[in-house]
Amino acid sequence: MQRRDFLRTAALLAGLPLLGGCRQVLGWGLPIDVFRPGMAAGHRLRDAASLPPPRGTRRVDTVIVGSGVAGLFAGWRLAREGYRDFVLLNGPEPDGNAAGGAFGEWRYPTGAHYLPLPSPESAHVRTLLAEMGVIEAGGASLRPTFDERVLVHAPDERLWRDGQWQDGLLPRGLGADDDAQQRRFLLHVKQLQQQHGTDGRRVFTVPTALASTDPAWRALDRQSFASWLAAHGYTAPGLLWYLDYCCRDDYGSTLAQTSAWAGLHYFAARGGHAANAEDGAVLTWPDGLAPLLRHMRSRIGAERQLPGAAWRIQMQGQQAQVDYVDAGGAQRLLARRVIVATPLHVAWHLLPSMRSLGFERAHLPPRAPWLVGNVLLDRFPQEPEQSTLAWDNVVYGSTGLGYVVATHQLIRVALPERTVFTTYHAFADAAPDATRPWLAAAGADALFELATQDLYTVYGARLRRHLLAARLTVRAHAMASPQPGFLANAGLAALRAADGPILFAHSDLSGLSLFEEAAWWGDVAARRVLG
Amino acid sequence: MRDRLLILSVFVVASCGLAYELIAGALASYLLGDSVLQFSSIIGCYLFAMGVGSHLSQYVKDERVLDTFIEIELLVALLGGLSASALFAVFAWSGESFRLMLYALVFLTGAMVGMEIPLVMRALNQRQQRFAELVSRVLTFDYLGALAVSLLFPIVLAPRLGLARSALLFGLSNVAVALWTCRVFRAELVRPTLQYLRSLLVLLVLGGGFIAADELTRWNEKAIYGDDVIHAETTPYQRLVLTRWKGDLRLYINGNLQFSSRDEHRYHEALVHPVLGALPWARRVLILGGGDGLAAREVLKYPNVQQVTLVDLDPAMTGLFARSAPLVALNGGSLQSPRLRVVNDDAARWLERHGEVFDAIIVDFPDPSSFALGKLYSVPLYRLLSRHLAENGLAVVQSTSPYHAPRSYWSIYATLQAAGLATTPYHAYVPSFGEWGFIIAAHRPGYTPPQAYRVPMKFLDREATRQMFFFPPDMRRWNVLPNELNNQILVHYFEQDWSQVIR
């Protein structure tokens, strides 16, 4: 080896950990916990180890497998209609992608954190909200009155650009052309909100199941959002950054990966209004959407909720048989009907009979990995004089998705002495298959660095003075990304239509991941059970 | 022996020289910010001035070297010793000339200090010291002194004594050197007695200053606040400053006037009595905010009131008003009353977490000047409040000024109505605030103001009460929106209102 090469290599070896590890110094001494919900159970299922024979068998009319939004909504609907003969299997992660956690009294979300004002098509969600008292009046009207405690309080959003905060997430000050294109785009999607197909239905709705099937509009799904934007003359960098951010934030995918139909859906489907809030307001709780799930659970009743993860679901004559494992070993449930409310890549391993239902492996929707960080802070870091901490705080041009403040909705005379900031990161830039092994092996420090990148951009090293603890939630298969062609997925259509002993309910059935979509499929399945 | 003592004085003199430089730098960065700039410009100016001083020292005649040394010491003692107090005073009383004064002082002190070492060297040289040894010894002690102070100042002196007293202490050391030179070199001085007397005079001035330093600082803070500061404290929640001027006590929280003892009775009588005077049966009263105990004083005038619960966040505030003699005199010891219970908690959190019901609720929250405070004037908070209000009870809310801030006032009014409460607006003139507004809220309409009061009062009587509920044409209701948390329009109204008021 030449001396120069040796020196260069030595410098590289010495320098690499320094370069890569500067945040590790910033997080030094901080208790960092990493959670990978469902990973162990999911990989065991995938690797198909054998199961000991079940120790007991129980008969019920209906089994719900999975306790995410879809599973719980199905159970909530059944219970609400007075149907009692069912159980719900929690699975490895109770509440799924809408779960929350707490540092003592300080709650935070580990997944979903807000719900847009439900549009009239989302009657199912409105019923739930009215039952909870979140809708106080006018549940069936165009403009219901909502409990103001959960309507996001002002200031709701701000954007960090060039070392300064601006109100709202649309970047301002990027030139007249950018401003004009932003205005034109907003006007464009406002028109699309009212756009109806030849079948008389709105083109974009939540739930997507109620959207128009007019082929002329569905053709949007054949191109990417990026190419649709280019074709319509949307080229301004500020606008494109914002739209890309929106796709990452909702779908975990970039403009180029997202179906144009889905990209427009984000803006045009959410036509909800409130009597006591501005259009575009959202509902949020300290721990994200977890209170909705708590409410559904209380309605379902603790006695119907079983711990444990399903292992195999198959037909046994006329009966559906669900084998599962809990702390006590293997158990068996025999039921007239089963609602499979797990993600479809899990269902693929649970159900040997997926193919016979018309669902092939190639039909599994592509999934985006996510990282959610929760940091507990002692007092609030100082904000620049002309800006106030908002609920959602986003960094322009970052690959992170900013941070949400869990204590934002508190009504207090003085700032609370502690708070939790929740950071989001969707891995949209690399192939999921390349990201997952990294996520599975990554150490706490590397994940912490990624999870706090936006916080350090905004607050710098002084953030460390406020940090008390960090909890990182790795969701390697977090959500289905609606790539071009997702509307035409025949496998998903087959599962949506399934009405035999085995029913499906999961946001995956829509091909995009929203609370209302998951709840919709839970509702549909429950109604099929109710007959 | 005497020479050795002279060398030792070099140590003291050098220490003092560096100390003045550090004190000026610290004071400037404390008052002006940007410490890097302040320190480098002050050190630069000081070193340059020392050069000028050394240069000037050649004009001192040989026979007057020791006399001049003593005179210089005394001048340095005065200039340096009083520098911090003087600069602080200049900053407080006439902010504009501060920089000029700062650099003038730094330059003069530097020039004086610059003369000291050359003079000592000459004095020693006259006494036939070997030059090489002389230079080395003098400079050694010069640098040693600098080291000592550079450590002592930030670690011990500045935190323990403060800047003003540290400066005075170094001034006293300079005087000590002067006095001691007078004594030891008496025979060699041209005018020994005069030097002695001068030294004693300067000693007296600085000694007095040292004793009165706190008084001086307070006098200077008074200039910043306008009055005597009798208490200043930074708690985890706020900065409390209490001032007095000719018997007028004032409380400032974060620089905002909370009350003036001269007219607080107007505010607090108006806040409390329209409600309590109308509830002769009231037993349980809740006060939110009001850690000064002044509203409590008014409430406790009613013998029918059995228990007052006062919820105020800051234990430092309620503690101060329970202990400090002039404040206890002001609130009549209300915070010590056996009928009063102090709860140190966030009032909004306390309302959320407790279920007690009260006959009267007095809400004295800070104005809605920020998004965080605006939330205290919202439908959810008022609903929470009404859950704590007895069926026939009354609540009163301090609601900013219907005259100076009409949008805010009537928006609070509309918000209380949106929360389903029956409202009655009223106002009172409080000289230090101007026309101030309150709103009474009840579960049902039908409130009538009291016609007479059974408790002693300074401001309110039947006629004054009647006027409070009358809104003349220039204070008529404005048609504004209720505050919704989603847009916090009240915070915008408040900004708009006060930006139009020149006070």
Ligand SMILES: Cc1cc2nc3c(=O)[nH]c(=O)nc-3n(C[C@H](O)[C@H](O)[C@H](O)COP(=O)(O)OP(=O)(O)OC[C@H]3O[C@@H](n4cnc5c(N)ncnc54)[C@H](O)[C@@H]3O)c2cc1C
């Ligand atoms: C980071 C993030 C942020 C989001 N933010 C929002 C938002 O702000 N607003 C919004 O509307 N949506 C948001 N979403 C989407 C929303 O969270 C999801 O659409 C919704 O929670 C999905 O619910 P689900 O029931 O379809 O599935 P999941 O949440 O995936 O639930 C699956 C359930 O299946 C169970 N399960 C898995 N394996 C087994 C097994 N072997 N046996 C039994 N059970 C099993 C799990 O325990 C889990 O309970 C977000 C998603 C993520 C990942």
